[in-house]
Amino acid sequence: MIGSTRRTVSLRDRMLLASVVLAAIVVGVFVATILAVSAARTATKQEARSKNLSVAALRLEKLVLDVENGVRGYALTSDARFLAPYNDAETALPDQRKLFRSLASDQPLQARRARTLDESIGLYIETFADPVVQFSNRQAALLAYDSEGRRQAASLRVQFARFLRAENDLSTNRERAADSKSRHAMELGAVGLTGSAILILLFAIYLARGIARPVTEAAAGAGQLAAGDLSIRLSQKGPGEVGELTKSFNEMAERLEATHTELEDQNAQLRESERLKSDLVNTVSHELRTPLSGVLGFTKLLLTREFDPETRRHYLGIVDAQARRLSDLLDDFLDVRRIEEGRFERARELVDMEALLREEAQLYSQQSPKHDVAVEIDHPPLAVIGNPDRLRQVIGNLISNAIKYSPQGGVVEVSADSENGSVRVEVRDEGMGIPVGQQPQIFTKFFRGDAAASGITGTRGRERRSSSSSPE
Secondary structure: OHHHHHHHHHHHHHHHHHHHHHHHHHHHHHHHHHHHHHHHHHHHHHHHHHHHHHHHHHHHHHHHHHHHHHHHHHHHHOOHHHHHHHHHHHHHHHHHHHHHHHHOOOOHHHHHHHHHHHHHHHHHHHHHHHHHHHOOOHHHHHHHHHHHHHHHHHHHHHHHHHHHHHHHHHHHHHHHHHHHHHHHHHHHHHHHHHHHHHHHHHHHHHHHHHHHHHHHHHHHHHHHHHOOOOOOOOOOOOOOHHHHHHHHHHHHHHHHHHHHHHHHHHHHHHHHHHHHHHHHHHHHHHHHHHHHHHHHHHHHHHHHOOOOHHHHHHHHHHHHHHHHHHHHHHHHHHOHHHHHHOOOOOOOEEEEHHHHHHHHHHHHHOOOOOEEEEEEEOOOOOEEEEOHHHHHHHHHHHHHHHHHOOOOOEEEEEEEEEEOOEEEEEEEEOOOOOOHHHHHHOOOOOOOOHHHHOOOOOOOEEOOOOOOOOOO
16 A cells, blocks of 8 residues: 555656656747747847838938929029929928938937938028028029038938938848847747657657556546446556556446446336326326316407396306316326326315206307307206316316317217216217227327327217326
């Protein structure tokens, strides 16, 4: 046990140390490469900025030459047309001077030269060019140009030449520096990538020798276990955590094998639960349809036709009774245990079957104007001991199905008589009837005959399509 613990610590420490060293080297190479690339990019940007500054200086010099040429032409001819390049240059000079000073600001010596040159340009325009243009005397303008203009223009050309020569030297040095740093960055990146690849390869070899083989065996065993072979066991060998892994794998396999039978039993219980849920849904949809149809039918009747207060009150009473039946059915469905056990028992009491049959017949006669629901009682009174809600449910289902499966209309006969201390109720319609071969199945829960399944809704004969438990 002590040796196992020592191996575990040793393996963890070795892997941690190797990972830290590898990560530190890779990070160092990565950082050095980033710094080299950043330096190369900075040098490249400086080179580009120097070129942009040279272009800006040349453009500024051209504008100054345009001013000089415009002033000279005007001084010689007094022709305002010669002032066109002067006017264009006057418009463009402020922005170009500002750009020139901005591009030269990153190098102190060139920044001072740029300021001096910019001040000379401003002095030339303010003290010479603009006043010459304002002279109305041609001789005075020509004299001013010959005396002062030539001197200032020559001074500006010298300053521009000196500035461009210095900037060209600076640009050449920056270009060399950018090339050198780019080459250095590429060399460092290549060396770093090669070294990192070698280190990663060595680390992979170390991992393969130390833990890859036992882990491969564990993976193969896991595949067999996943395929259903719960008897698979691994050899509990390997350094440190690898040995613990194989031990844990064997314990897991033992637990899976021990619980396999229990899982099968649970699956069987789940399938039975799903079946019971399906039966519950069928029961809810079947049992609630009848009273809900009554509520909808009489509500529609009251909304579309006018009745005297007594008739309206009578119909509202029927709607109330069906709504109460819905409430009672919902109370039954909430008790899932009773549903699963098939117990719909309620308190039993004395029920007047004649009144119940006539009430249900009146309720469902409003559902279809094509049907006439007739009630025939041979030997009144008909009193039974039973659950009135369950009896209404069964009779309502029979009458509703008789109307539904005789779409051509006709008479639905509801008859009842007493026989040997019990009451016999029959519901007949003018449909096709139930085939003889399917009549033994009429008490099977939610059974539908061939006619109903195929969409044919004629069922001439006695209605038996209902849930099995209540009619029986």
